[in-house]
Amino acid sequence: MKILIIGSKGFIGQHAVQYFKSQKEQVIGCDVATDYEDAEYIQIDATNSDYHFIFEQHAIDVCINCSGAASVALSLEFPLKDFSLNTLNVFKILEAIRTHQPRCKFINLSSAAVYGNPASLPIKEDFVLKPLSPYGIHKQQAEEICREFSTYYAIPTCSVRIFSAYGNGLKKQLFWDMYKKFSSGEFIELYGTGNESRDFIHIEDIVEALQLVIQNASFTGEQINLGNGEEYTIKFIADLFKKHLQTDKDIRFNNQVKPGDPLNWRADISKLKDMGYSSKISLDHGIRNYIQWIQGLN
Numbered sequence: 001m002k003i004l005i006i007g008s009k010g011f012i013g014q015h016a017v018q019y020f021k022s023q024k025e026q027v028i029g030c031d032v033a034t035d036y037e038d039a040e041y042i043q044i045d046a047t048n049s050d051y052h053f054i055f056e057q058h059a060i061d062v063c064i065n066c067s068g069a070a071s072v073a074l075s076l077e078f079p080l081k082d083f084s085l086n087t088l089n090v091f092k093i094l095e096a097i098r099t100h101q102p103r104c105k106f107i108n109l110s111s112a113a114v115y116g117n118p119a120s121l122p123i124k125e126d127f128v129l130k131p132l133s134p135y136g137i138h139k140q141q142a143e144e145i146c147r148e149f150s151t152y153y154a155i156p157t158c159s160v161r162i163f164s165a166y167g168n169g170l171k172k173q174l175f176w177d178m179y180k181k182f183s184s185g186e187f188i189e190l191y192g193t194g195n196e197s198r199d200f201i202h203i204e205d206i207v208e209a210l211q212l213v214i215q216n217a218s219f220t221g222e223q224i225n226l227g228n229g230e231e232y233t234i235k236f237i238a239d240l241f242k243k244h245l246q247t248d249k250d251i252r253f254n255n256q257v258k259p260g261d262p263l264n265w266r267a268d269i270s271k272l273k274d275m276g277y278s279s280k281i282s283l284d285h286g287i288r289n290y291i292q293w294i295q296g297l298n
Contacts, residue, residue, distance in 0.1 A: 001025050001061045001062060002025070002026045002027075002028065002058070002059060003025050003026070003028070003060075003061065003063075003064065004030060004062070004063045004064070005027060005028070005029055005030065005063075005064050005066055006030045006063065006066060006093065007030070007031055007067030007068065008031050008041070008066065009029070009031040009032075009033045010067065011165070012066045012109065012162075012165065012203065012207075013066035015167070015169065015203045015204070015206070016064060016066060016207050016210060019204075019207035019208070019210075019211070023211065026040075027040060028042060028054075030044060030054065031044070032044055032045070032046035032049075042054055049092060050092070051093050051096035052096045052099065052100065055096045055097060055101045056100050060101055060104045061104065061105065062104065062105045062106075062107065063097065063106045063107070064107045064109070064210065065089075065093060065106070065107065065108045066109050067089060068085045068086040068089065069085045069086055070111075070135075070172075071135065072133045072135045072258070072260035073258070073260070075133055075135035076133060076134060076135075082135055082138055083134070083138050083141075086135065086139055086142055087141045087145070090145050090146065091145050093106070094106060094145065094146070094149045094157070098149060098153050098155055102155055103156070104156070105156045105158075105219055106149075106157045106158070107157075107158050107159075107160060107210065107213060107214070107217075108143070108146050108158070108159045108160070109160060110139045110142060110160060110162070110223065111139045111161060111162055112162065112163045112265055112267065113132070113133065113136035113260075114129045114136050114143065114161060115127060115130065115131070115136075115161075115262070116130035116131050116132045116136060117262050117263055117264075118130075121231065121264060121265075121266045122266045122268035123265065123267055124225075124268040125222075125223045125224065125225055125271065132259075132260045132262060135260065136260070143159045143223060146159050146221050147221035150221030151221060156219030156220075157219060157220075157221050158213060158217045158218075158222055159221075159223045160210070160213060161223055161225050161226060162227075163200070163226065163227035163228075163267050164200045164201065164265070165200075165201055165203060165206055166200055166202060166203070166286065166290060167202050167204065167281075167286065167290060168203070168290060169203070169293075170290075175237075175241075175290055176294075178237070178238060179241065179245075179290075179291060179294050182242070186250075187249055187250040187252055188238065188249055188251045188252065189253075189254055190234065190238060190251065190253050190254070191253070191254060191257065191258050191261075192234060192254075192255065192256070192257060192258075193253050194234050194251075195234075195235065196233065196262075196264065197231045197232060197233045197263075197264045197265060198232060198265050199227040199229065199230060199265050200227075200230070200286075201227050201228050202279070202280075202286040205277075205279050205281055206226060208277075209226050212272070212275040212276055212277055215275070224271050224272060225271065226267075226269075226272065227265075227266075228279045229267055229269045230266065231264065231265070231266035234253075235251070235253070237287070240284060240287050244288050244291050245291065
Protein backbone atom coordinates (compact mmCIF):
# COMPACT_ATOMS: atom_id res chain seq x y z
CA MET A 1 0.00 0.00 0.00
CA LYS A 2 1.33 3.45 -0.92
CA ILE A 3 0.44 6.13 1.63
CA LEU A 4 0.84 9.87 1.10
CA ILE A 5 1.13 11.84 4.33
CA ILE A 6 0.60 15.55 3.81
CA GLY A 7 2.00 17.59 6.68
CA SER A 8 4.67 14.96 7.28
CA LYS A 9 6.97 17.37 9.15
CA GLY A 10 4.37 18.18 11.81
CA PHE A 11 3.84 16.43 15.14
CA ILE A 12 1.29 13.85 14.03
CA GLY A 13 2.67 13.65 10.50
CA GLN A 14 6.19 12.70 11.62
CA HIS A 15 4.88 9.93 13.86
CA ALA A 16 2.57 8.69 11.10
CA VAL A 17 5.48 8.44 8.66
CA GLN A 18 7.55 6.45 11.18
CA TYR A 19 4.65 4.16 12.09
CA PHE A 20 3.55 3.25 8.58
CA LYS A 21 7.14 2.69 7.49
CA SER A 22 7.51 0.31 10.45
CA GLN A 23 4.46 -1.52 9.08
CA LYS A 24 6.37 -1.99 5.81
CA GLU A 25 4.08 0.35 3.87
CA GLN A 26 5.47 2.58 1.13
CA VAL A 27 5.24 6.10 2.52
CA ILE A 28 5.62 9.43 0.74
CA GLY A 29 5.97 12.51 2.93
CA CYS A 30 4.78 15.93 1.80
CA ASP A 31 5.19 19.30 3.47
CA VAL A 32 6.45 22.86 2.96
CA ALA A 33 9.83 22.31 4.62
CA THR A 34 12.99 21.49 2.68
CA ASP A 35 14.40 17.97 3.00
CA TYR A 36 17.45 17.01 0.94
CA GLU A 37 17.90 13.56 2.50
CA ASP A 38 14.55 11.77 2.11
CA ALA A 39 14.11 10.50 -1.45
CA GLU A 40 10.46 9.72 -0.71
CA TYR A 41 9.57 13.31 0.17
CA ILE A 42 7.76 15.98 -1.83
CA GLN A 43 8.02 19.68 -1.03
CA ILE A 44 5.10 21.94 -1.83
CA ASP A 45 4.87 25.72 -2.05
CA ALA A 46 3.82 27.18 1.28
CA THR A 47 2.23 30.22 -0.36
CA ASN A 48 0.37 28.48 -3.19
CA SER A 49 0.01 24.76 -2.55
CA ASP A 50 -0.79 22.65 -5.61
CA TYR A 51 -1.31 18.89 -5.28
CA HIS A 52 -2.19 18.00 -8.87
CA PHE A 53 1.38 17.11 -9.84
CA ILE A 54 1.63 14.66 -6.93
CA PHE A 55 -1.41 12.64 -7.96
CA GLU A 56 -0.37 12.87 -11.60
CA GLN A 57 3.04 11.35 -10.91
CA HIS A 58 2.30 8.87 -8.09
CA ALA A 59 -0.27 6.11 -7.66
CA ILE A 60 -1.58 6.72 -4.12
CA ASP A 61 -3.77 4.26 -2.22
CA VAL A 62 -4.32 6.36 0.91
CA CYS A 63 -3.82 10.08 1.54
CA ILE A 64 -3.69 11.21 5.17
CA ASN A 65 -3.96 14.96 5.64
CA CYS A 66 -1.97 15.90 8.75
CA SER A 67 -1.37 19.45 7.54
CA GLY A 68 -2.93 22.66 8.79
CA ALA A 69 -2.77 25.01 11.76
CA ALA A 70 -3.57 23.78 15.26
CA SER A 71 -3.94 26.89 17.40
CA VAL A 72 -7.21 28.34 18.65
CA ALA A 73 -5.46 31.56 19.70
CA LEU A 74 -3.82 32.08 16.30
CA SER A 75 -7.09 31.33 14.50
CA LEU A 76 -8.66 34.21 16.41
CA GLU A 77 -5.78 36.49 15.48
CA PHE A 78 -5.27 35.32 11.88
CA PRO A 79 -8.58 33.80 10.70
CA LEU A 80 -7.78 33.97 6.97
CA LYS A 81 -4.53 32.06 7.42
CA ASP A 82 -6.32 29.45 9.53
CA PHE A 83 -9.05 29.10 6.90
CA SER A 84 -6.47 28.68 4.13
CA LEU A 85 -4.56 25.98 6.01
CA ASN A 86 -7.44 24.06 7.55
CA THR A 87 -10.25 24.43 5.01
CA LEU A 88 -9.15 25.62 1.58
CA ASN A 89 -6.19 23.23 1.62
CA VAL A 90 -8.53 20.25 2.10
CA PHE A 91 -10.53 21.29 -0.96
CA LYS A 92 -7.34 21.59 -3.02
CA ILE A 93 -6.19 18.10 -2.04
CA LEU A 94 -9.57 16.53 -2.76
CA GLU A 95 -9.86 18.29 -6.09
CA ALA A 96 -6.51 16.83 -7.11
CA ILE A 97 -7.68 13.37 -6.00
CA ARG A 98 -10.98 13.77 -7.88
CA THR A 99 -9.15 14.82 -11.05
CA HIS A 100 -6.42 12.19 -11.10
CA GLN A 101 -7.07 9.32 -8.65
CA PRO A 102 -10.70 9.15 -7.52
CA ARG A 103 -10.20 5.75 -5.83
CA CYS A 104 -7.63 7.09 -3.39
CA LYS A 105 -8.85 6.94 0.22
CA PHE A 106 -8.65 10.31 1.97
CA ILE A 107 -8.40 10.69 5.75
CA ASN A 108 -8.75 14.22 7.06
CA LEU A 109 -7.46 15.00 10.54
CA SER A 110 -10.22 17.03 12.14
CA SER A 111 -10.58 18.05 15.77
CA ALA A 112 -12.87 17.74 18.76
CA ALA A 113 -12.95 21.56 18.58
CA VAL A 114 -15.92 21.14 16.23
CA TYR A 115 -18.04 20.17 19.27
CA GLY A 116 -17.40 23.26 21.41
CA ASN A 117 -19.20 22.79 24.73
CA PRO A 118 -21.40 19.70 24.26
CA ALA A 119 -24.79 19.40 25.97
CA SER A 120 -23.72 16.14 27.62
CA LEU A 121 -20.89 13.63 27.94
CA PRO A 122 -19.64 11.42 26.43
CA ILE A 123 -19.59 13.19 23.07
CA LYS A 124 -21.01 11.19 20.20
CA GLU A 125 -20.23 11.86 16.54
CA ASP A 126 -23.85 12.79 15.79
CA PHE A 127 -23.97 15.59 18.39
CA VAL A 128 -24.87 19.09 17.17
CA LEU A 129 -21.65 20.94 16.40
CA LYS A 130 -21.08 24.24 18.22
CA PRO A 131 -17.46 25.31 17.64
CA LEU A 132 -16.16 28.15 19.82
CA SER A 133 -13.42 29.51 17.56
CA PRO A 134 -12.50 30.11 13.91
CA TYR A 135 -10.29 27.02 14.24
CA GLY A 136 -13.27 24.86 15.20
CA ILE A 137 -15.45 26.38 12.47
CA HIS A 138 -12.79 25.81 9.81
CA LYS A 139 -12.36 22.18 10.89
CA GLN A 140 -16.12 21.75 10.62
CA GLN A 141 -16.09 23.28 7.14
CA ALA A 142 -13.31 20.87 6.11
CA GLU A 143 -15.50 17.96 7.23
CA GLU A 144 -18.32 19.30 5.07
CA ILE A 145 -15.95 19.44 2.11
CA CYS A 146 -15.05 15.78 2.69
CA ARG A 147 -18.76 14.92 2.68
CA GLU A 148 -19.22 16.98 -0.48
CA PHE A 149 -16.58 15.05 -2.40
CA SER A 150 -17.89 11.74 -1.09
CA THR A 151 -21.53 12.49 -1.89
CA TYR A 152 -21.17 14.12 -5.31
CA TYR A 153 -17.99 12.54 -6.67
CA ALA A 154 -17.80 9.18 -4.84
CA ILE A 155 -14.36 10.02 -3.43
CA PRO A 156 -13.72 7.76 -0.39
CA THR A 157 -13.31 10.24 2.48
CA CYS A 158 -13.32 10.10 6.26
CA SER A 159 -12.72 12.69 8.99
CA VAL A 160 -11.21 11.72 12.35
CA ARG A 161 -11.96 14.05 15.23
CA ILE A 162 -8.86 13.99 17.40
CA PHE A 163 -9.33 14.96 21.03
CA SER A 164 -6.35 16.13 23.14
CA ALA A 165 -3.26 14.70 21.45
CA TYR A 166 0.07 14.59 23.23
CA GLY A 167 3.40 12.80 23.15
CA ASN A 168 7.11 13.13 22.43
CA GLY A 169 7.81 15.79 19.83
CA LEU A 170 4.97 18.17 20.74
CA LYS A 171 6.44 21.55 21.61
CA LYS A 172 3.24 23.46 22.28
CA GLN A 173 -0.16 23.23 24.00
CA LEU A 174 -1.00 22.23 27.57
CA PHE A 175 1.69 19.69 28.49
CA TRP A 176 4.55 21.71 26.98
CA ASP A 177 3.35 24.93 28.63
CA MET A 178 2.83 23.17 31.96
CA TYR A 179 6.36 21.77 31.98
CA LYS A 180 7.80 25.20 31.19
CA LYS A 181 5.86 26.76 34.05
CA PHE A 182 7.01 24.09 36.49
CA SER A 183 10.58 24.80 35.40
CA SER A 184 10.47 28.48 36.33
CA GLY A 185 8.89 30.62 39.04
CA GLU A 186 8.02 30.00 42.67
CA PHE A 187 4.52 28.73 41.89
CA ILE A 188 2.52 27.49 38.90
CA GLU A 189 -0.34 29.60 37.54
CA LEU A 190 -2.76 27.96 35.13
CA TYR A 191 -5.90 29.15 33.37
CA GLY A 192 -9.36 28.17 34.54
CA THR A 193 -10.54 26.57 37.76
CA GLY A 194 -8.76 23.25 37.42
CA ASN A 195 -12.07 21.45 36.93
CA GLU A 196 -11.93 21.80 33.14
CA SER A 197 -11.39 18.38 31.62
CA ARG A 198 -10.03 16.75 28.47
CA ASP A 199 -9.88 13.33 26.83
CA PHE A 200 -6.17 12.74 26.18
CA ILE A 201 -4.80 10.38 23.55
CA HIS A 202 -1.12 9.57 23.06
CA ILE A 203 0.42 9.94 19.62
CA GLU A 204 1.31 6.23 19.50
CA ASP A 205 -2.36 5.39 20.01
CA ILE A 206 -3.37 7.93 17.34
CA VAL A 207 -1.24 6.41 14.58
CA GLU A 208 -2.44 2.89 15.39
CA ALA A 209 -6.01 4.20 15.31
CA LEU A 210 -5.34 5.63 11.84
CA GLN A 211 -4.32 2.16 10.70
CA LEU A 212 -7.62 0.78 11.99
CA VAL A 213 -9.52 3.54 10.20
CA ILE A 214 -7.80 2.70 6.90
CA GLN A 215 -8.77 -0.94 7.32
CA ASN A 216 -12.31 -0.57 8.66
CA ALA A 217 -13.93 2.81 7.94
CA SER A 218 -16.70 2.99 5.35
CA PHE A 219 -15.15 6.08 3.69
CA THR A 220 -18.51 7.60 2.91
CA GLY A 221 -17.69 11.00 4.38
CA GLU A 222 -18.24 9.83 7.97
CA GLN A 223 -16.66 11.19 11.15
CA ILE A 224 -14.91 9.12 13.83
CA ASN A 225 -13.85 10.23 17.31
CA LEU A 226 -10.19 9.60 18.18
CA GLY A 227 -9.89 9.68 21.95
CA ASN A 228 -9.80 7.23 24.84
CA GLY A 229 -13.25 7.79 26.32
CA GLU A 230 -11.60 8.98 29.54
CA GLU A 231 -12.01 12.38 31.21
CA TYR A 232 -9.23 13.96 33.28
CA THR A 233 -9.32 17.38 34.91
CA ILE A 234 -6.55 19.90 34.36
CA LYS A 235 -5.92 19.84 38.13
CA PHE A 236 -5.35 16.07 37.93
CA ILE A 237 -2.87 16.60 35.08
CA ALA A 238 -1.02 19.32 37.01
CA ASP A 239 -0.75 17.02 40.03
CA LEU A 240 0.66 14.25 37.79
CA PHE A 241 3.32 16.65 36.50
CA LYS A 242 4.08 17.68 40.06
CA LYS A 243 4.52 14.05 41.08
CA HIS A 244 6.79 13.11 38.17
CA LEU A 245 8.85 16.29 38.49
CA GLN A 246 9.20 15.66 42.24
CA THR A 247 8.50 19.28 43.12
CA ASP A 248 6.54 20.92 45.92
CA LYS A 249 5.63 24.06 43.96
CA ASP A 250 2.14 25.38 44.60
CA ILE A 251 -0.39 25.11 41.74
CA ARG A 252 -2.82 28.03 41.38
CA PHE A 253 -5.70 28.53 38.96
CA ASN A 254 -6.63 32.06 37.87
CA ASN A 255 -10.34 31.34 37.11
CA GLN A 256 -9.97 32.88 33.65
CA VAL A 257 -11.18 30.99 30.58
CA LYS A 258 -9.19 31.41 27.39
CA PRO A 259 -11.31 32.52 24.40
CA GLY A 260 -12.29 29.52 22.31
CA ASP A 261 -11.49 26.92 24.98
CA PRO A 262 -14.21 24.38 25.87
CA LEU A 263 -14.93 23.33 29.44
CA ASN A 264 -15.30 19.55 29.51
CA TRP A 265 -14.62 16.80 27.00
CA ARG A 266 -14.97 13.03 26.98
CA ALA A 267 -15.36 11.14 23.73
CA ASP A 268 -17.72 8.33 22.91
CA ILE A 269 -15.35 6.00 21.05
CA SER A 270 -17.80 3.22 20.24
CA LYS A 271 -17.05 3.49 16.51
CA LEU A 272 -13.31 3.25 17.12
CA LYS A 273 -13.67 0.35 19.54
CA ASP A 274 -15.78 -1.52 17.01
CA MET A 275 -12.76 -1.30 14.70
CA GLY A 276 -10.63 -3.02 17.35
CA TYR A 277 -9.09 -0.03 19.13
CA SER A 278 -7.73 -0.20 22.66
CA SER A 279 -5.29 2.25 24.20
CA LYS A 280 -1.74 1.02 24.78
CA ILE A 281 -0.34 4.12 26.49
CA SER A 282 -1.73 5.08 29.91
CA LEU A 283 -1.84 8.76 30.80
CA ASP A 284 0.57 8.30 33.72
CA HIS A 285 3.07 6.44 31.54
CA GLY A 286 2.65 8.89 28.66
CA ILE A 287 3.25 11.96 30.83
CA ARG A 288 6.29 10.39 32.49
CA ASN A 289 7.82 9.64 29.09
CA TYR A 290 6.92 13.10 27.80
CA ILE A 291 8.70 14.75 30.71
CA GLN A 292 11.76 12.56 30.16
CA TRP A 293 11.75 13.52 26.47
CA ILE A 294 11.68 17.26 27.27
CA GLN A 295 14.44 16.86 29.85
CA GLY A 296 16.53 15.09 27.22
CA LEU A 297 16.33 18.19 25.00
CA ASN A 298 18.35 20.24 27.49
